Amino acid sequence: MSDLFHWGILTDNADPYLRTLFVYRTNMEKFTSELASLTSHQVPQWFDGAKFGIFVHWFPSTIPAFAPVSDDPFTLAAEKGEHEAFTESPYSEWYWNSLQTPGSTVALHHTEKYGDQPYDDFVPQFFEASKGWQPERWGDLFAASGAKYCVMGTKHHDGVLLWPSDTPNPHKGSQWTSTRDIVGECAEAVRSQGMRFGVYYSGGIDWTFQGLGIDGWSALYNAIPQDDVYHAYVDAHYRELISRYSPDVLWNDIGYPGFGAGAADLFAHFYNTNPEGVVNDRFDFLGVMQGSAHADFVTPEYTTTPPMEGKKFEVCRGIGTSFGYNEQQNDLSYATSTELIHMLVNIVAAGGNFLLNVGPMASGEIPWIQQERLLAIGQWLRINGAAIYASTPHEDSQLTTSDGDTVRLTRGADGSTYVVVLGRPHTNIVSIKDLPTGDTYLLGYDKQLSRIGDDVILPYRPDSSPAFTLRIQ
Secondary structure, eight states, X not given: OHHHHHHTOOOTTSOHHHHHHHHHHHSTTOOOSSHHHHTTOOOOHHXXXXXXXXXXXXXXXXXXXXXXXXXXXXXXXXXXXXXXXXXXXXXXXXXXXXXXXXTOHHHHHHHHHHTTOOGGGHHHHHHHHGGGOOHHHHHHHHHHTTOSEEEEEEEOTTOOBSSOOSSOBTTTBGGGBOSSOHHHHHHHHHHTTTOEEEEEEOSSOOTTTSOOSOOSHHHHHHTSOOSHHHHHHHHHHHHHHHHHHOOSEEEEXXXXXXXXXXXXXXXHHHHHHOTTOEEBGGGSHHHHXXXXXXXXXXXXXXXXXXXXXXXXXXEEEESXXXXXXXXXXXXXXXXXXXXXXXXXXXXXXXXXXXXXXEOOOTTSOOOHHHHHHHHHHHHHHHHHGGGTTTOEEEEEEEEEBTTOOEEEEEEOTTSOEXXXXXXXXXXXXXXXXXXXXXXXXXXTOOSBOEEETTEEEOSSOXXXXXXXXXXXX
């Protein structure tokens, strides 16, 4: 270990404890809770270059596994109003909240299937179902998808803890705490594949404290407990997660007690423990937008539009219209592999990361339809990954083929220009106006291509791939 410290070398595959100890010793108490200190933290290369990560929502709501299948909540709110977006939420992990509205789709379903059974009964059923979970299968799948990091849910809005915490829920006790270290086993499974590991935690909403029955944006805001008791509870959990699992990402949701102000001390502690860690904007979303609070990256949801110019962003969404598993969904309500690959390219070309969620069933098994999508992305990345990983936005970010297909450009880590065509040409000739000049190659094919003006002559018509990539050097 002394040699590692002497030379300052610890790889991503090194023991997380050693890596944490190393960075702590070499960066001891560098950061303080002052905003100027926190904003001096730079987004690490590993996160900026990773581009693609896996989000996991696996909670007791997978027992009923039910939600209306519709548009995402933001589209619902715009088209039908915020009351509809919350009480008829397509997010199955919001089941307990939707259940509070008499006559809602969830309430009617629950009465028909479960009668007056409370949500509490789903918690021990979930823990029992999860006993057969095989985390190494997750690790294998996530690695095969081409993802470089995983963010695992540790506590969602129902307050159930997926690790054997030393700080149990004061209202529900030990029955709300997993005796199996689900978080730790997931961390081990993904790290064994060379991936980074992060934790999701709902700091703003915990329905065992208050706020159940959210039916609009103001109710969502008012549901965040701001008292010292809840603040201490959340802070204890975060520090425990940092100490036990050495996460590289703190992915908070909805808000943070103390109107976000209490997060500054936590950030300083986290950075002094792991300077290569990152925190998202959902500790204090409005503060980050106004410049009065810190975040390494912002988190648009179910949209590919960057919300803040010049700020690192990470798009999150489910493969379908829910984060948690919803057994009502079928192939028609899931995004296709082509759509997901195009999303990834568009997000990366704009400088962002794509955090794509999987929603396992109660047993921990990831539905085949979701696995299929991940494997298709991985297959595409194995050929085209040079245009994605460690890339930066190109000055000419978007062009169009003569067939009308969108073309996105990135600058690769090797200095080459990568040109990703989001479509299939009608022939083996693709014509792109204003295409940069230089020696041109097709990824997956070794020989240089011929070019005549705007036309690039391909060795074959790439009609089996959702997108193909040219490399220009």
